[in-house]
Amino acid sequence: MRTTVFYFSGTGNSLVAARQLAEKLDSARLIALASLPDDRQFIVDSDIVVFVFPVYAAGIPVIVKNSLARLRFTGKPYICAIATCGGDAGAAIGILATELQAKCSMQLAAGWKLLMPGNYTPLYGAFSDKVHETILNAANERIELLSGLIAGRQTCRLETTPAPFSWLVKFIWLGFAGWVGKSDRHFRALRSCTGCGLCEKVCLVANIRLNEKGRPVWQQHCQQCMACLQYCPVEAIQFCWWTQGRRRYHHPQVTPSMLASQKEAISEA
Ligand SMILES: Cc1cc2nc3c(=O)[nH]c(=O)nc-3n(C[C@H](O)[C@H](O)[C@H](O)COP(=O)(O)O)c2cc1C
Ligand code: SF4
Ligand code: SF4
Structure with a gap:
């Protein structure tokens, strides 16, 4: 059984998951x-495909x-997703399902x-290390559970905001998606x-x-x-004026090099 796990991670949580x-x-x-190369499509010929990413x-x-849009699926793989989040995943899974259908004609x-x-x-600001440890231990247990479901190609109800509330949530996300590119004018x-x-x-998008x-x-x-902002060793980076003095967070096991390795070109063997 061939399995591919696609992931994106800004501060290490989704990378570790x-x-x-x-x-x-x-x-x-x-x-x-x-x-992923941006000049051509990447062929996905696995039997199981998992997407792991943070909720934004x-x-x-x-x-x-x-x-x-850069993925081209061959065959009919089992596709599922895991959205890491700090509180609530909102409509993330539903939005992924919609985008997957629209861009790849595939179902989640x-x-x-x-x-x-x-x-x-x-x-x-981030919680204490002790609280993080408790959250991360619980996440490890859940990954164990989810890996069993994925190996068994389990079909489940998507954990996402249901309609009609999902429309409002998606509206908020669309606002974010339109703003995000130039949002960095607030960094200093x-x-x-x-x-x-x-x-x-550590910036994955140069x-x-x-x-x-x-x-x-x-x-x-x-x-x-x-x-x-999270990896700056002297906490010099601020977003607007109110982040100064707020406790920082990145996954404790993820070094800057591990995070930056996401930029390394993939071999398509
Ligand atoms: C721009 C942005 C928006 C976020 N929005 C949400 C959110 O709506 N709900 C939530 O529970 N967590 C939200 N988070 C927290 C992340 O989803 C969470 O910490 C995630 O595990 C980070 O994963 P990463 O370390 O792999 O980047 C947001 C984080 C960022 C950076
Ligand atoms: S500048 Fe790069 S590292 Fe900083 S928030 Fe934007 S994408 Fe992330
Ligand atoms: S000290 Fe300066 S150069 Fe180094 S990570 Fe922080 S902001 Fe970037």
């Missing part, structure tokens, strides 16, 4: 959506939506939310920036360049993934 899942599903291939504004990251057989620590510092680096270049390294003074300059095609 995708890796754990791939380990539990025999010989699953792990593919970062950020590494009760919907899906724009990069996940755009990646779907199952979709689940997976509670993990929230990373959206513009709205809240404080004087404490050391010019280390880590923010440039949206940060260091200027001649070694300061980050955002390039207006942002995904709002929060990697730059």
Whole structure:
């Protein structure tokens, strides 16, 4: 049984979930959506296909939506999704199902939310390490359960906001999707920036360049993934003025290099 796990992750939660899942599903291939070639379609010939990604504004990251158009499915695989979220997955799974149908003419057989620590510092500071540990342990157990369902190609009711409420939620997400690219005009680096270049390294969409003074300059095609803000070693990066002093979060096991490895070109063997 050939299995492919596609994933996108800004601060490591979905990366760890995708890796754990791939380990539990025999010989699953792990593919970062950020590494898909943009000049041609990527052939998906697996029997089981899983999408793992974070919830953004009760919907899906724009990069996940755009990646779907680059996939070409052969055959009729079992397709499911796991949306990692800090509280509620909203309409994310439903939106993925709609986009999958529209862009790939494929159906989502199952979709689940997976509670993990929230990373959206513009709205809240992170919890304590102890609370994160409890949340991550519960997430590990749920991944174990979900891997069994996926291996058995279980069809389930999608864990998503039902209609008609989903229309309102989707409306909010569409607003986010239209705003996100240029949302980076609200980022800035404080004087404490050391010019280390880590923010440039962890940005999966090459949206940060260091200027001649070694300061980050955002390039207006942002995904709002929060990697730059969360991984800056001196917490110099702020979004508007109110994120200063808010506790940061990225998955404790995910180093900047692990996160940035999502940019590495895939071999299509
Ligand atoms: C732009 C943005 C929007 C988010 N919106 C939601 C949301 O609507 N609901 C929610 O529960 N979590 C939301 N979150 C939190 C993330 O979905 C959650 O922390 C996720 O596990 C992060 O995954 P990652 O570490 O793989 O990037 C949001 C995070 C970001 C960056
Ligand atoms: S990661 Fe932080 S300290 Fe390093 S260059 Fe970026 S903003 Fe400056
Ligand atoms: S600029 Fe920061 S928030 Fe925007 S995509 Fe890059 S790392 Fe993510």
